Amino acid sequence: MSRSRKRPEGAAVSNRTGLVLHFVRGSAFLFLLSIFCSMMVTLLQLYIPRVIEEAVDSLESGGNLVASALLIVVLALGAVLFRYGRISFNEQAAQTMMKAMRDELHARILHLPLSWHQQNATGDIMQRCTNDTDRINEFVSHQLTDVFRIAILIAVSFFHMFQMNLRLSFIAAAAIPVVVGYSLFFHVRIGKRFLVCDEEEGLLSTIAQENLTGIRVVHAFGRERYEQERFGRQNERYTDSWIDLMKLLALFWGCGDLLSGIQVMLIIVFGSVFCVNGTLTPGQFIAFLSYNSMMVWPVRSLGRIISEMSKAGVSIDRIGYILNAPDEEAAFAKESRAAAKPDSALTEEEIAELMRGDIRFEHVSFRFDDTPVLSDVSFTIPGGSTFGILGATGSGKSTLMLLLDRLYELSEESGSIRISGKDIRDIPLPALRKQIGIVLQEPFLFSRTIGENISITRSSLTSEEIRRASDIAALEDTIDSFSSGYDTVVGERGVTLSGGQKQRTAIARMLTQNAPLMVFDDSLSAVDAETDVRIREALKSRLSDATVILISHRVTTLMEADQILVMEQGRVAELGSPAQLYRKNGIYRRVCDLQLSAGEVDHESE
Template identity: 35%
Template structure:
């Protein structure tokens, strides 16, 4: 339950709404308490034959007026308390989403998208139920219970009140015991829902692969298994809740049995009037609601607490990559890069991805990187972008340690195009302008032309306003890569990194793109990773990575003259091109 108190800043923010809402709620409860007293007076007057038609009309109008006021103030407390919980939900969801934006790549390597979606939807909704209906029921239970007990004691009979409250200790024990069970089982329910969300998300994202391998039946079976587990976890919770609520009702009903027995005897002997007895029973009926509401409150609060625990687990994770306290005041970047004795491993128990890398890249330099799959090419540039923490060694830009550079400045001045280009479910133009949201139409067009995607865009149904579908599904691999390239170019970065970013583009288009890029990046620094030697042969320097180490370095001709790894790869690619031409 302590986790709910982490919402105190939100309660404070919307305290005025909650205070007013609770005020209207208390007024409603107070008005409801007047009706049993009116019914008691009517009963006593009828029994004494002292009621006139005018009295009946007066009492009836009083009940109608009270009902109208109850309806009005009930509307107000719903607007303020439930409305406050909705605003709190809005803030918490925004905070959760904003926090996700700050977390580093390692976090997303270990957490599934479906699970995070479940946190952002189902868990936050459970928290909202605890801070909305849960608060209403809690105030209702506390105020009505206290007020009714006082009225019973002061206006009717102390002994009868004590007898009516005899089941209360058993109810408190039941609520406490079942509350813990509900909390634990609801945690399991939320985890099961997360697993279900994960599978649906992965299947929809990978539907083309599933269909290509004819695995629909297998995936349906797996979904049935996970869905059945979700049902089983919910049923386990329902079993507890299904037993808990009737048990609370049964213990509450015991009060009626005791009151009917002892109270009836008091009426017979004249210790209390029939009107007081009816009023007492009416109060007892009102008391049943807070007793039963206590069960609902425990259920909602325990669910909210369980969900808050899950959300807090994410919120308490500190970003692995962030600006340090000693960050330098850097306004811009010129483009010189230095890797000094850089050694890196993704995890302590894994082999080294990079080993003692030393590279000097002056401003305006074109560095080509080539090597086998898994040799550390992508890792090198990801460390430059601070997607991962720099391990042993140092990386400098313009002579400044990148760990002490503002993260925003670092990434704003680097244009990065990965091999797997991700496009958002929006238009072509908006995907390109992501790198510069303030870009004009002319700037978007210029970037598209350099990336040699402009002609393709003109052939699209709506040109730059054509939606690309989820993850750019309506486009070819080469088109997606070129749009991603245009998105990086529109930033006009001082450093451009292409991580095998033209692998899906044909050779002639690639040559044309590289020619235009050469002019665009004339005074800027370029790092190009490619499995094609033709892409990087004009680089000022080429490094050949092998198992995380620099095996060879030099320009294209120097590396060919050495007749080492680079030479053998070049000869192999020449042979492959020759065979393709013969086919």
């Protein structure tokens, strides 16, 4: 039923109507069918009072009541059929539209740059994808389609009413703007209180979600009571906001009933007078009252529709914020001229070959907002070598690697990164990332099996390849110790694994990528020194032609590297072989002396 409707690149729909039309397009036919059925229900129902009128007025002349009763049953049956059509077409249309919205939002979110994700809280994005899509759906599938029904209901009712009695019709009509205005007045306020309830609910679920994900911290620091009190206070605010809302709703319904009652009373009083003076027949009077009562609810809901429209408008803007955010390629194209036209003539093999060459950082500078993180960094990593990076926390090591993988983009004037002389901004993004295996500093595991976690890099991985990668990552023994082996489910974010097991799973996962360039960002920090050596030796002997970049705070991890770069406050402090740096008596030497006992330092032998 649903069709995936991809928006053309760059054709962001920025206005509200455009965005609604964009979503409705895929299910427009179903919505039209639903509106048609809804109008038919209304027309059939609106005919019934006329039949009653004729039946009542023909009583004296001995009219055929059975025929009138049968006609009413036929009209009611027709209305039942069309009502079924209205509900089922409307539901199909609404679900189709919701599916399209969810698909498009999810696809978009996956393609937005890392920097966008860092600026937007997960909870907020989730709320836009659930509450806001629900609100748009509610508005389009109920209120918007209802407008047509209400319009026809009012028009046809008044058509009949004016035919029956002009003056009485004016009395009935005079009430409409009053009721709509009153309803709008209340619904604007009701909408605001709903918003407060929504916000309080958001805060409440944030507390609950944080306590659930941080349950270890809560237990470890004995924070159960504090967190419970915090939750309790927020829970009270949430409850109060609902009570406030309900009080306002009660007032709205009560006063609304009073207004409708006054209007009906006026019609009964004047209708009776007109009946007595003969300008209205009893049948017409009954029919008139029926038409009037049929309009009460729809007219009252007009005010609601107007106020819901403004709420839906806000939701559309909130979704537009995600859908119109530039995806990685587009966002990066803004940063640099080259990303706008990556060299698509390069084949995958050519790119793989390129990646075996020297990697050159040339005058790279980078800042997060106003905070400079890297300043004029230049160095070269020879292709096929093992390159170590050392430096205090916050000195910019991870940022260098995120720039290399283009998770952050360098602007045109902030230097360049070249591999085999080619600017990485000229290499198509997916192809570049395919050739760089990176184990991030905080590896993320999905709550799937270990086997699935390792094999996400390619769908065609054989179990032999998975085993080989696990073997290099020194993970085989661990997996053998699990009763379900590779089928062991690792729990949310890998909580059922130890820190070191998680790191090694992430390493094995990266190795299955078979990339010619591999980055280990502090990826051996949680494994013991012996396993650290084992993994590095396995890497060296089995993947000898790859370029390996090792970031570590542990000098033993870096000591066998061909070259080491020492970073300090976003600048290159030292660069050279471990032996050269040791002789230099700088930062590297100090770190060595701090971390190692004299016997462990074998640089002098080089």
